[in-house]
Amino acid sequence: MRAFAVRSFGEAPAIRDLPVPAADGACLLRVAYAGVNPLDNNNLARLTASSAYPYVRGVDSAARPSSACRAARLRHDHDGYR
Numbered sequence: 001m002r003a004f005a006v007r008s009f010g011e012a013p014a015i016r017d018l019p020v021p022a023a024d025g026a027c028l029l030r031v032a033y034a035g036v037n038p039l040d041n042n043n044l045a046r047l048t049a050s051s052a053y054p055y056v057r058g059v060d061s062a063a064r065p066s067s068a069c070r071a072a073r074l075r076h077d078h079d080g081y082r
Contacts, residue, residue, distance in 0.1 A: 027069030
């Protein structure tokens with residue numbers, strides 16, 4: 001996956017190719033468009049050596065749930081899913 005991320009402490013954030021994370025019961029989203037928000041800069045400024053890396057940023061996006069997520073949602077009929 002491509003993500004705006006920091007791979008290690010002290011490294012500048014950039015668009016990087018990273019492995020797709022395991023879903024572990026969560027839904028994966030396919031992001032079509034993403035923006036950089038001032039909140040992203042604030043969060044990046046607070047990184048420490050003990051933060052979890054890679055640290056992926058991006059709070060604004062236009063995305064669709066993966067097909068596995070859509071199937072799970074249809075089985076459970078969650079409110080708010082469109």
